[in-house]
Amino acid sequence: LSARYGPVFTVYLGSRPIVILSGYEAVKEALVDQAEAFSGRGKVATLEKTFNQHGVFFANGEQWKYLRKFTTLSLRNLGMGKKEGEEQIQEEARYLVEALQNTQGSLLDPSLLLSQAVSNVTCILLFGSRFDYEDEKFRAVVLAAAGTLKEISTSWGQLCEMFLGPLYYLSDILQHLSAPHSRLTDHLSTLATFVSGQIQQHQEKLEPQAPVRDFVDDFLVKMGQEEKASGSDHTDFLLTAVNLLFGGTATVGATLKYAFLLLLKYPEVQDRIQEELGQELGWERAPSLVDRGRLPYTDAFLHEVQRFLALLPMGVPRALTKPTSFRGYDLPQGIEVFPLLGSVLHDPEFFERPEEFDPSRFLDADGQFKKNEAFLPFSLGKRICLGEGLARTELFLFFTTILQNFSLESPSPPGALSLQPAISGFANIPPTFQLRFRPH
Numbered sequence: 001l002s003a004r005y006g007p008v009f010t011v012y013l014g015s016r017p018i019v020i021l022s023g024y025e026a027v028k029e030a031l032v033d034q035a036e037a038f039s040g041r042g043k044v045a046t047l048e049k050t051f052n053q054h055g056v057f058f059a060n061g062e063q064w065k066y067l068r069k070f071t072t073l074s075l076r077n078l079g080m081g082k083k084e085g086e087e088q089i090q091e092e093a094r095y096l097v098e099a100l101q102n103t104q105g106s107l108l109d110p111s112l113l114l115s116q117a118v119s120n121v122t123c124i125l126l127f128g129s130r131f132d133y134e135d136e137k138f139r140a141v142v143l144a145a146a147g148t149l150k151e152i153s154t155s156w157g158q159l160c161e162m163f164l165g166p167l168y169y170l171s172d173i174l175q176h177l178s179a180p181h182s183r184l185t186d187h188l189s190t191l192a193t194f195v196s197g198q199i200q201q202h203q204e205k206l207e208p209q210a211p212v213r214d215f216v217d218d219f220l221v222k223m224g225q226e227e228k229a230s231g232s233d234h235t236d237f238l239l240t241a242v243n244l245l246f247g248g249t250a251t252v253g254a255t256l257k258y259a260f261l262l263l264l265k266y267p268e269v270q271d272r273i274q275e276e277l278g279q280e281l282g283w284e285r286a287p288s289l290v291d292r293g294r295l296p297y298t299d300a301f302l303h304e305v306q307r308f309l310a311l312l313p314m315g316v317p318r319a320l321t322k323p324t325s326f327r328g329y330d331l332p333q334g335i336e337v338f339p340l341l342g343s344v345l346h347d348p349e350f351f352e353r354p355e356e357f358d359p360s361r362f363l364d365a366d367g368q369f370k371k372n373e374a375f376l377p378f379s380l381g382k383r384i385c386l387g388e389g390l391a392r393t394e395l396f397l398f399f400t401t402i403l404q405n406f407s408l409e410s411p412s413p414p415g416a417l418s419l420q421p422a423i424s425g426f427a428n429i430p431p432t433f434q435l436r437f438r439p440h
């Protein structure tokens with residue numbers, strides 16, 4: 001479409017007019033140069049409609065500003081982006097290694113374990129505790145997060161997004177007949193029930209004078225103090241916590257899984273990463289963030305995984321906060337904007353032969369890591385992913401710790417492995433595959 005209509009064009013998404021931004025230049029110009037105007041959140045209608053009976057799923061305006069500031073500060077105070085946060089991830093990586101050792105080289109689909117490890121990092125921040133991988137309730141929550149991402153990415157989910165109007169509301173009537181709709185409802189209520197339960201348990205044990213242990217404690221204490229001033233209420237916080245749990249589970253889990261698939265597809269890449277890890281770290285000392293600079297190929301590989309996968313190819317929709325003039329268009333307040341992150345991550349002006357998987361595009365002539373400004377899997381501007389730092393730390397530490405402990409083996413030859421997403425819509429969902437984790 002963008003080849004035909006250029007980097008900015010408007011179309012009807014079912015019944016809604018929307019603006020499409022394609023390629024790095026247009027996305028940057030909107031989200032950075034006109035950051036304030038493009039800082040509203042558009043609808044992820046399937047999520048909103050199914051989950052949130054109270055208002056908006058992602059907040060907007062003053063309410064969003066307050067929640068974003070509160071969340072960022074609270075998570076930072078709890079160790080996100082600091083040494084203690086890093087140590088928590090290292091500890092979780094040890095649990096993951098132990099669980100993989102227990103598989104004794106048998107074939108498995110790694111999706112659940114990887115997402116559980118990633119989710120535990122968020123659970124420690126939100127609820128102050130991790131959960132055992134065997135815990136049935138925790139398994140159900142992690143499967144629900146992955147299931148949500150999957151259901152909103154199916155053709156059915158996309159269709160509902162497009163016809164958020166009469167047709168979509170008709171789905172209320174059809175809901176009992178619609179398996180995908182009830183699956184999505186089930187997943188989201190599993191997430192919300194779990195978070196509500198945690199909030200209730202925290203409420204029962206809350207000691208307002210004691211040091212804050214986690215995000216839920218923090219908001220329960222502040223809620224009493226600031227609720228009236230901010231206009232925020234319990235519902236906002238419930239949604240924020242569910243949002244963080246969902247955002248912090250399915251995304252990093254899917255990216256790690258795809259990284260492993262790429263290693264099976266390209267065994268020579270796995271050899272090179274193992275060699276770099278062996279030389280720079282050895283096999284005993286656990287990796288930490290300061291090692292990233294000494295592991296340029298591994299770093300380049302992880303960037304290329306995120307670029308190649310383009311986990312959220314259409315971005316998460318924005319909405320204009322005021323009437324705006326942009327590249328010759330007079331756009332009304334509230335109109336939705338889709339920054340096509342897939343088109344940025346595959347922009348041929350910034351990535352040569354973008355459809356090829358090639359970690360070396362992130363290396364300079366001396367083999368050192370080379371940045372690329374169009375590497376934007378987390379988007380840009382005021383609404384940039386709140387979990388970017390956490391996600392990148394998790395990807396690096398989980399990935400290197402696993403590779404330090406295991407070689408990955410596929411039961412099928414590399415040629416037989418497909419890299420095509422199983423579902424491609426709101427998210428690119430990696431295909432299912434099996435592998436063995438062989439201890440070194």
Ligand code: HEM
Pocket residue numbers: 041058068122243244247248249251252255311312315316317318341377378379380382383384385386387388390391
């Ligand atoms: C590979 C992992 C991840 C990717 C690719 C990703 C990507 C994104 C993208 C593209 C957005 C939309 C930004 C925009 O509107 O321009 C977003 C928003 C968001 N992400 Fe992430 N994300 C990841 C991991 C995480 C994690 C680990 C967390 C939290 C623990 C998180 C929390 C959020 C939140 C709260 C928002 C909404 C921000 C706002 O509206 O102010 N994400 N993410």
